[in-house]
Amino acid sequence: xxxxxxxxxxxxxxxxxxxxxxxxxxxxRAYGPRGNHVLALSDVTLTVERGSxxxxxxxxxxxxxxxxxLLAGLDQPQKGTIDVQGxxxxxxxxxxxxxxLTTSQNVELALRLAxxxxxxxxxxxxxxxxxxxxxxxxxxxPHELSGGMRQRAALARxxxxxxxxLLMDEPFGAVDAMTRDLLHDELxxxxxxxxxxxxxxxxxxxxxxxxxxxxxxxxxxxxxIVEEVEVPLRRPRTLxxxxxxxxxxxxxxxxxxxxxxxxxG
Amino acid sequence: MQPAxxxxxxxxxxxxxxxxxxxIAPRPGRLRRAWLGAWPQLAAVGLVLVAWQVVVASxxxxxxxxxxxxxxxxxIVQELGDDLPAAxxxxxxxxxxxxxxxxxxxxxxGLAIVRWRLLRTAVASLITGLQTMPSIAWFPFAILxxxxxxxxxxxxxxxxxxxxxxxxxxxxxxxxxxIQLRAGRVLGARGLGFYRFIxxxxxxxxxxxxxxxxxxxxxxxxxxxxxLVIIAERPSLGVMLQFQREMSDxxxxxxxxxxxxxxxxxxxxxxxxxxxxxxxxxxxxxEVD
Numbered sequence: 001x002x003x004x005x006x007x008x009x010x011x012x013x014x015x016x017x018x019x020x021x022x023x024x025x026x027x028x029r030a031y032g033p034r035g036n037h038v039l040a041l042s043d044v045t046l047t048v049e050r051g052s053x054x055x056x057x058x059x060x061x062x063x064x065x066x067x068x069x070l071l072a073g074l075d076q077p078q079k080g081t082i083d084v085q086g087x088x089x090x091x092x093x094x095x096x097x098x099x100x101l102t103t104s105q106n107v108e109l110a111l112r113l114a115x116x117x118x119x120x121x122x123x124x125x126x127x128x129x130x131x132x133x134x135x136x137x138x139x140x141x142p143h144e145l146s147g148g149m150r151q152r153a154a155l156a157r158x159x160x161x162x163x164x165x166l167l168m169d170e171p172f173g174a175v176d177a178m179t180r181d182l183l184h185d186e187l188x189x190x191x192x193x194x195x196x197x198x199x200x201x202x203x204x205x206x207x208x209x210x211x212x213x214x215x216x217x218x219x220x221x222x223x224x225i226v227e228e229v230e231v232p233l234r235r236p237r238t239l240x241x242x243x244x245x246x247x248x249x250x251x252x253x254x255x256x257x258x259x260x261x262x263x264x265g
Numbered sequence: 266m267q268p269a270x271x272x273x274x275x276x277x278x279x280x281x282x283x284x285x286x287x288x289i290a291p292r293p294g295r296l297r298r299a300w301l302g303a304w305p306q307l308a309a310v311g312l313v314l315v316a317w318q319v320v321v322a323s324x325x326x327x328x329x330x331x332x333x334x335x336x337x338x339x340x341i342v343q344e345l346g347d348d349l350p351a352a353x354x355x356x357x358x359x360x361x362x363x364x365x366x367x368x369x370x371x372x373x374x375g376l377a378i379v380r381w382r383l384l385r386t387a388v389a390s391l392i393t394g395l396q397t398m399p400s401i402a403w404f405p406f407a408i409l410x411x412x413x414x415x416x417x418x419x420x421x422x423x424x425x426x427x428x429x430x431x432x433x434x435x436x437x438x439x440x441x442x443x444i445q446l447r448a449g450r451v452l453g454a455r456g457l458g459f460y461r462f463i464x465x466x467x468x469x470x471x472x473x474x475x476x477x478x479x480x481x482x483x484x485x486x487x488x489x490x491x492x493l494v495i496i497a498e499r500p501s502l503g504v505m506l507q508f509q510r511e512m513s514d515x516x517x518x519x520x521x522x523x524x525x526x527x528x529x530x531x532x533x534x535x536x537x538x539x540x541x542x543x544x545x546x547x548x549x550x551x552e553v554d
Contacts, residue, residue: 072451089451096448099548100466109462113453133279143549146286161452182279189272 020085021165021197022048022071027080029066040066041077042222048199050085053191055208055215056201057251059259063223064201068167071199086164087114093170095150097142103153104129104138110160128156132186148179152186159190168200172207181239184210188235205255206248210239215251219258227254332516340520349524352500356491357528359415359501363422364483368476370423371430376460378431379438389435392428400425400486404493418490425486426479433475437468470544477537484529 024046030037040063048054056064069075070082072090097106107125116124129138132152134145142150151171158166172180188211191198202208208215209231217227229251233243293301314334321333328336341349374392378385403421411417441464449463465472491503502525509517544550 074447074450090447092444092448094444096444098445098448098463098466100469100544110452113458113462133276133283137283141547141549144287146283149283149286157452178278179282182275182282185275186279 019050020047021050021052022046022085022199023081023083024067024071025081025083027067027070027077027082029063029070029075029077039222041070042224044080044223044225046216046225048197050197051195052213053188053198053200053211055212056199056218057203057205057208057215057255058218058223059203059220059255061220061223062218063220064218065169066223068169068199068201071165071167084165087162089158089161089163089166091151091154091158091166091168091171093173095142095147095154097150097153097157099142101142102138103134103140103142103145106142106153107138107157107160110157114161116160125156125160128159129153131159131190132156146179148175148183151175151183155187155190163196165197165199168198170202171200173202173204180207184239185236187211192235205252206239206244209233209244209248209251210237210241217251217254217258220262226258227251329513330515332519336516337519337523340516341523344517344520344524348500348505349521352502352505353524353528355499355501356487356503359418359422359491360483360487363419363487364426364480366419367423367426367479367483368430371427371475371479372434372472374427375431375434375438378435379464385435392431395424396428396432396482398424400482401489401493404490408494413494413496415496417494418487421490422483422486426483429475429479429482430472431475433478434468434472436475437471438464440471441467470541470548470550473537473541473544477533477541480532480537481529484532488525 024044027041027044028039029041030039032038044063044067056067058064066075068090070077071084072088073084074090097103098109101109104122104125107128108121111121111124112118126135126138129135132155134149134152134156137145137149137153142153145153154171172183175183184207187198190196200208200211205215212231215229215231216225217229218224219226229247231247233241233247237244318333318335321328321331325331378389378392400421403424404417407417407420411420445467446463449459454463488503488506491501492507495504495507502521505521506518506525509515509521
């Protein structure tokens with residue numbers, strides 16, 4: 001019998017009675033004054049299974065970030081329902097570490113706000129930083145870290161929240177290609193070792209295929225979901241895999257079709 | 266879990282990238298840095314003394330009206346063995362109490378304005394207006410209210426300094442990057458905790474700049490106050506100035522003025538300057554060359 005690869009994770013992970021981790025039902029969100037508003041999201045319906053890794057791709061203006069804000073509870077929809085099970089963590093494109101705290105203090109603040117006892121915090125923060133390979137860097141200030149290290153520190157901070165659902169808003173958009181490859185591996189193994197549900201926003205289709213169980217394609221103005229693509233490829237994958245590239249091409253052409261619609265209009 | 270060799274290789278690659286990304290910044294030693302910071306200031310003081318001596322030597326005013334540094338500087342040393350320490354103690358004590366009150370009141374006011382939009386619409390411009398009011402113009406009224414007492418002096422110090430504290434805080438909060446506020450919310454900071462852990466630390470640099478300005482206002486108000494509100498049997502720098510003017514003691518007058526100036530600068534540089542430098546360094550805000 002062939003053992004499944006460690007990254008081929010539990011098909012039925014976290015199959016409690018509670019159902020999907022994220023449920024979005026017919027959500028509308030518009031900005032601006034009545035009559036002259038921009039419809040950021042129009043009738044968006046989406047279900048994300050517990051423990052799955054979903055990537056959201058779309059051109060600019062497709063409301064990806066709006067959707068994440070809604071899921072994180074930073075914003076409210078005008079119509080429709082949002083249901084997220086468990087604690088939500090959000091990672092921004094800019095790591096958004098607090099510059100007045102050291103790296104470990106950033107993590108400890110998250111622990112504190114999550115209600116972790118004072119005596120526990122230092123130890124837990126050390127563990128979490130070691131988990132993202134920042135073991136020796138706890139005393140550094142955010143500005144003393146590189147972009148990739150800051151993103152990992154932000155990841156440790158999000159893990160400190162004990163997030164059940166991790167939302168990521170183009171987190172690796174600003175790091176160099178080599179670092180990004182390593183961060184993909186890191187994120188994937190972190191996810192495989194936990195019961196976390198991840199919703200990852202990117203404009204890079206290949207990155208989406210590399211990471212996701214399922215890719216959700218959005219169109220712009222108004223933001224709607226046009227297609228959901230299952231990614232049946234075995235893990236581990238790399239960006240360079242021909243099968244990743246082939247599927248990415250298909251999704252990219254679908255996306256181009258959507259974008260072209262706007263040129264005509 | 267993944268095979269150990271893959272994980273190990275990946276970790277090594279990450280560690281290598283991390284090492285490459287970190288800056289190698291040789292820093293000059295502590296003494297050398299202190300000297301680099303000090304010599305231009307010492308040179309500036311030297312230039313001023315030379316210019317002063319030149320004006321005195323030109324005979325523009327007789328030496329009993331405008332004495333030179335050679336007469337004034339020894340006088341400071343002489344006064345140090347006389348009334349000066351007591352006077353400085355009184356004045357600094359008042360400054361400390363007045364400034365502390367101003368910071369407390371200004372902070373509460375600033376927080377209230379940040380918190381309640383209606384209050385901001387109502388009084389924010391009034392606060393800035395209050396800053397333009399010369400503090401000396403408050404004294405007649407303050408003396409009516411409190412008599413010739415410490416109370417009158419403190420009242421004017423607070424009126425002069427508290428608006429700067431409040432404005433610094435308001436400005437600081439207004440300029441917090443939105444993403445930091447969002448990050449705080451996502452981490453679950455709510456209510457008072459949101460202010461304590463996110464808003465106030467984020468606003469600190471500007472808050473401190475407000476306090477620094479407030480110190481300048483407080484010190485100026487205090488000097489005006491001590492010239493006007495003279496309390497018997499209590500030597501202060503203001504009283505010394507007043508007394509030396511009445512005695513036409515130009516040398517003493519200049520000596521006291523230099524002490525007033527020196528204290529103002531010392532507090533600004535040693536207290537606020539060093540805190541500010543630390544905050545800037547911690548947050549990676551670069552020095553402008």
